[in-house]
Amino acid sequence: MNIPRLRxxxxxxxxxxxxxxTTACSSTDxxxxxxxxxxxxxxxxxxxxxxAQLPREVDGLERTDPAPKSDLTAGWGDPAIILRCGxxxxxxxxxxxxxxxxxxxxxxxxxxxQKRDDGSYTFTTGARLAYVxxxxxxxxxxxxxxxxxxxxxxxKKTIPTGIA
Numbered sequence: 497m498n499i500p501r502l503r504x505x506x507x508x509x510x511x512x513x514x515x516x517x518t519t520a521c522s523s524t525d526x527x528x529x530x531x532x533x534x535x536x537x538x539x540x541x542x543x544x545x546x547x548a549q550l551p552r553e554v555d556g557l558e559r560t561d562p563a564p565k566s567d568l569t570a571g572w573g574d575p576a577i578i579l580r581c582g583x584x585x586x587x588x589x590x591x592x593x594x595x596x597x598x599x600x601x602x603x604x605x606x607x608x609x610q611k612r613d614d615g616s617y618t619f620t621t622g623a624r625l626a627y628v629x630x631x632x633x634x635x636x637x638x639x640x641x642x643x644x645x646x647x648x649x650x651x652k653k654t655i656p657t658g659i660a
Contacts, residue, residue: 499640501589525607526576528560528562528563528571528574528575528576529562529563529564530563530569530571530578530580530581531564531580532564532566532568532569532630533569533580533581533582533583533584534569535568535580535581535582535583535626538625538626539581539582539625539627539660540568541627542580542581542582542625542626542654542655542656543567543581543591543626543628544567544581544649545654545655546569546581546628546650546654546655547568547580548627548648548654549649549650549653549654550570550579550647551646553572553646554572554573554577554643554646555572555573555577555636555642555643557572557573557577557648558572558573559571559572560572560573560576562576562578568580568581568582569581569585572643573636575633575635575636576633577630577631577632577633577636577643578630578631578648579628579629579630580628580629580631581626581627581628581655582626582627583620583627583628583629584627585620585627585660586608586610586620586627588608588610589608589620589622592656595608595622597618598610599622600619600641600644602641602644602645602648603644603645603648603649604648604652605621605624605631605644605647605652606621606622606623606643607619607620607621607622607644607649607650608620608621608622611644614634615633615634615637616631616632616634616637617631617632617637618630618631618632619631619644621651621655623657623658623660624655624656624660625655625656625657625658625659626650626655626660627660628647628651628655629660630643630647632642646649
């Protein structure tokens with residue numbers, strides 16, 4: 497009997513079994529998950545201030561923050577309206593023609609509108625010291641700009657105007 501070979505097989509079998517058990521027992525959270533932005537320290541501070549001012553409801557939807565938990569992200573409803581603060585400036589924002597054609601202003605906050613291939617919409621604040629991005633899933637896009645009205649006051653209160 498070859499003891500080293502037997503140990504190797506037992507070790508491989510045990511590792512495979514542990515992986516299988518871990519995979520089978522891991523929770524499958526049906527909630528949204530998003531990439532957390534990584535802004536500079538100044539923008540991160542502004543985003544933390546915004547996070548503290550965000551409403552419990554947006555467009556009548558209860559807050560259901562995405563995973564992983566972060567002061568830079570928030571969500572409402574299912575499918576979720578997702579807010580991310582401290583995102584990079586969208587390249588389209590540099591093009592004045594694109595921005596002029598796709599810009600909207602809601603209650604004093606300027607947003608760049610981008611329609612995605614999946615039917616969702618992404619809105620990104622302009623002329624603020626931190627970029628705030630709000631994504632409306634296709635199922636929520638029928639309400640137009642309504643959800644953005646709930647973000648206007650917190651954005652104006654916590655993210656000063658300027659160029660990030």
